[in-house]
Amino acid sequence: QQQVKQSPQSLIVQKGGISIINCAYENTAFDYFPWYQQFPGKGPALLIAIRPDVSEKKEGRFTISFNKSAKQFSLHIMDSQPGDSATYFCAALNTGTASKLTFGTGTRLQVTL
Amino acid sequence: NAGVMQNPRHLVRRRGQEARLRCSPMKGHSHVYWYRQLPEEGLKFMVYLQKENIIDESGMPKERFSAEFPKEGPSILRIQQVVRGDSAAYFCASSPSAGASNEKLFFGSGTQLSVL
Numbered sequence: 001q002q003q004v005k006q007s008p009q010s011l012i013v014q015k016g017g018i019s020i021i022n023c024a025y026e027n028t029a030f031d032y033f034p035w036y037q038q039f040p041g042k043g044p045a046l047l048i049a050i051r052p053d054v055s056e057k058k059e060g061r062f063t064i065s066f067n068k069s070a071k072q073f074s075l076h077i078m079d080s081q082p083g084d085s086a087t088y089f090c091a092a093l094n095t096g097t098a099s100k101l102t103f104g105t106g107t108r109l110q111v112t113l
Numbered sequence: 114n115a116g117v118m119q120n121p122r123h124l125v126r127r128r129g130q131e132a133r134l135r136c137s138p139m140k141g142h143s144h145v146y147w148y149r150q151l152p153e154e155g156l157k158f159m160v161y162l163q164k165e166n167i168i169d170e171s172g173m174p175k176e177r178f179s180a181e182f183p184k185e186g187p188s189i190l191r192i193q194q195v196v197r198g199d200s201a202a203y204f205c206a207s208s209p210s211a212g213a214s215n216e217k218l219f220f221g222s223g224t225q226l227s228v229l
Contacts (some may be wrong), residue, residue, distance in 0.1 A: 035210065036220075043117070043204050043220030044156065058127070089155055099169045100146065105154035 003027050006097045013111050019077040021092050022106045026071065030092040034101070035064065035075050047088070048075070055099025078112045099107035115140070117207050117221035118187075122128045132192040132199070134224045138207030145188040146218060147180060150202040159203075160173045162188060202226075 005024045013019045025033075032051055036044035048074065050057045050064040063076040077084055084112045090104040118137040126132050138145050143164050148156040158172040162182035173180065177195075182188040192199055202225050206218040 004155075009153075034163065043206070043222050045220065046217060099161040100158035100172065101156075102158070103148075105153075105155045 003102045004104045006056045010108045013080045021075045023104050024072045025092050029094040032093040032095050034091050036089045082111045085111050123225045126195045129229050132152035133192040135187045136205030137187040142207035144208040146206045148204045197228045200228045
């Protein structure tokens with residue numbers, strides 16, 4: 001059972017454009033939703049995270065939009081740069097009871113010049 | 114200020130051999146998590162350990178896999194009698210011992226296991 005569904009699988013965006021990655025979850029007990037960035041040969045690194053008590057969180061060029069009723073959240077990368085080319089994973093966690101993050105399947109982003 | 118250290122970075126084993134993967138958490142971290150990543154897939158949780166205790170092993174296969182985090186030394190993920198299906202990248206993550214330890218994980222660079 002895939003509890004966090006992520007799309008698209010891959011994405012090509014021109015430099016300066018907006019990259020949008022979407023995730024949907026099933027378990028309503030999830031209450032923490034981070035995004036991780038992974039470069040080839042490296043481990044994932046926390047990029048930005050949101051809790052369901054807010055609908056949006058922005059950090060620099062990265063924004064998470066959260067829709068609790070639809071059980072969906074998305075990552076927006078504004079003014080995308082070639083250095084943003086990486087694989088992005090959404091994840092979800094029930095901070096009250098579960099010890100493990102549930103990850104989406106990842107989106108490979110390529111930002112072209 | 115070393116991060117999470119994993120070794121070896123690459124490990125090649127023949128079918129039937131044992132694989133030992135090591136993870137040294139960040140300084141001051143006493144919570145360790147192991148994840149497995151297959152090509153084109155996300156990370157799958159395997160096990161969560163604190164010093165000398167296995168807290169959650171719900172993601173570990175019932176046979177051939179074991180993990181430990183001793184009082185002294187690194188955490189070890191051990192795979193006995195490896196099969197080709199064990200080929201994957203194995204990531205270790207650690208979190209601080211205080212506060213909401215689940216929420217901020219620091220990942221190592223992983224061990225790529227290849228089974229011939």
